Amino acid sequence: MNPLNKHYIYFIGIGGIGMSALAFYAKETGHKVAGYDKTETQLTQKLSAKGITVIYKDEIALVDAQFLNPKETLVVFTPAIPESSNLLNYFKSEGFEILKRSELLGRLSAETKCLAVGGTHGKTTTSTLLAHLLKHSGMKITAILGGISQNYDTNLILDGTDALVVEADEYDRSFLRLHPYYAAVTSTDADHLDIYKTDDELQKAFQQFTAKIVAGGKVFVHEDLSLSGIRYGFGENADYRIANLSIQEGIYQFDIQTPDKIHTNFKSQLPGKHNLLNTLLAFAMAYEWGVSADKLRDGIQSFKGVERRFAFHIKTANQIYIDDYAHHPSEIAAVREALESFYPNKVKTVIFQPHLFSRTQDFGDAFARELAAFNQVILLEIYPAREHPIPGIDAKWLLDKIDHTHKKILTKEALLQNIKKDTTEILITLGAGDISTLVEPIKNILLS
Numbered sequence: 001m002n003p004l005n006k007h008y009i010y011f012i013g014i015g016g017i018g019m020s021a022l023a024f025y026a027k028e029t030g031h032k033v034a035g036y037d038k039t040e041t042q043l044t045q046k047l048s049a050k051g052i053t054v055i056y057k058d059e060i061a062l063v064d065a066q067f068l069n070p071k072e073t074l075v076v077f078t079p080a081i082p083e084s085s086n087l088l089n090y091f092k093s094e095g096f097e098i099l100k101r102s103e104l105l106g107r108l109s110a111e112t113k114c115l116a117v118g119g120t121h122g123k124t125t126t127s128t129l130l131a132h133l134l135k136h137s138g139m140k141i142t143a144i145l146g147g148i149s150q151n152y153d154t155n156l157i158l159d160g161t162d163a164l165v166v167e168a169d170e171y172d173r174s175f176l177r178l179h180p181y182y183a184a185v186t187s188t189d190a191d192h193l194d195i196y197k198t199d200d201e202l203q204k205a206f207q208q209f210t211a212k213i214v215a216g217g218k219v220f221v222h223e224d225l226s227l228s229g230i231r232y233g234f235g236e237n238a239d240y241r242i243a244n245l246s247i248q249e250g251i252y253q254f255d256i257q258t259p260d261k262i263h264t265n266f267k268s269q270l271p272g273k274h275n276l277l278n279t280l281l282a283f284a285m286a287y288e289w290g291v292s293a294d295k296l297r298d299g300i301q302s303f304k305g306v307e308r309r310f311a312f313h314i315k316t317a318n319q320i321y322i323d324d325y326a327h328h329p330s331e332i333a334a335v336r337e338a339l340e341s342f343y344p345n346k347v348k349t350v351i352f353q354p355h356l357f358s359r360t361q362d363f364g365d366a367f368a369r370e371l372a373a374f375n376q377v378i379l380l381e382i383y384p385a386r387e388h389p390i391p392g393i394d395a396k397w398l399l400d401k402i403d404h405t406h407k408k409i410l411t412k413e414a415l416l417q418n419i420k421k422d423t424t425e426i427l428i429t430l431g432a433g434d435i436s437t438l439v440e441p442i443k444n445i446l447l448s
Helices: 017-028 042-049 086-093 101-109 123-136 171-177 199-210 273-289 293-302 329-342 357-362 364-371 395-401 412-421 434-447
Strands: 008-012 032-036 053-055 073-077 097-100 114-118 141-149 154-158 163-168 182-185 218-222 230-233 240-248 251-257 262-268 311-315 320-324 348-352 376-379 407-409 426-430
Touching: 008 017, 008 086, 017 032, 017 042, 017 101, 017 141, 017 154, 042 053, 073 086, 073 101, 086 097, 097 101, 097 171, 101 114, 101 141, 101 163, 101 171, 114 123, 114 273, 123 141, 123 163, 123 273, 123 293, 171 199, 182 199, 182 273, 218 273, 230 273, 240 273, 251 273, 262 273, 262 293, 273 293, 273 329, 311 434, 320 329, 320 434, 329 348, 329 364, 329 426, 348 364, 357 364, 364 395, 376 395, 395 407, 412 434, 426 434
Parallel strands: 008 032, 008 073, 032 053, 073 097, 114 163, 114 182, 141 163, 182 218, 218 230, 230 240, 320 426, 348 376, 348 426, 376 407
Antiparallel strands: 141 154, 240 251, 251 262, 311 320
């Protein structure tokens, strides 16, 4: 499984979670790898530690000369890179072979049996758990993940070619370039309307994704979706469903009904019913693949989770601090449900950094409704990512929509000062932007 047809691979936007996994893959399979990103992060530091040169200025003069031969270098870029990029435009003008990240992942998926997990929510946790279950069962797999597995401290598992596990990203219609043997869809809530324009177009894209399975493949879908396939959920008509659910000492205990029998005594430490559904889907895919329920039971119990997916940073009798990637109203609702299930009587403060002006505008009322259910709401300014500002759409616009007495907007600096004086029992940071850079400072303040 090595369709990288050049010895040198240059990644523009190498620090992204999906791009870095491909960069690690290219390096581990014997290629010379380098790349650019605008900001140094823990991920780019890990890339550098692997011998991958990363530059932080969009200047071709900084690129090592060995990567400047069009006959020997493949260029990979992420859609987050602006069209004005000096590096991207240089490589285009000089005739280099250039692929989007999704096109490279599509090449890889065509080389082996690909298990692709899609959906507007839950795909990172589900694909990471699926990879863990298959690896734990003894299969030799490759997994290119959209998050850092806490079991393996990486977003790449490179053990063999029994299967390729990937996260199927709907952004930019990326998942339509995959060649899935198994295709799963967790949810199809309206999102990425900057790309799809309407919810109908998003739904059509998911239909196209599930139609792409290769001969002999299978489709797995949540029970509430109109898509056809093997259904999973809590309902009586689901092919795979959770049964006899309880919470014992902060851990879910449950049984799983499959099409042929009921399997008992499963345990999961991932909070929230959304994570139970993620777990059920990963189980169903692995079970259909042929892994025994006994091996899956052990794998589920030993799964630690994914960084920035309901990640506990402090968990004591007096104080809890959780960080999560949630950046859509449905994801915030899922986080809140998990908190209420395990900590119903504790005071909860949410710190939210909206991600994208367009998403904030599209879902402003829904964001306001979900945030208002916390005891205290703190907003950071909108993280723009790839977008230019939209006049009138900012954190103040969103704050005004939140029907709450205890709400405010803070800068990052003011936030850290505020936390020194805060006595909230549960603190949670949410967002897909650079709010993650505040996790360690917040943790240090709370523990001081």
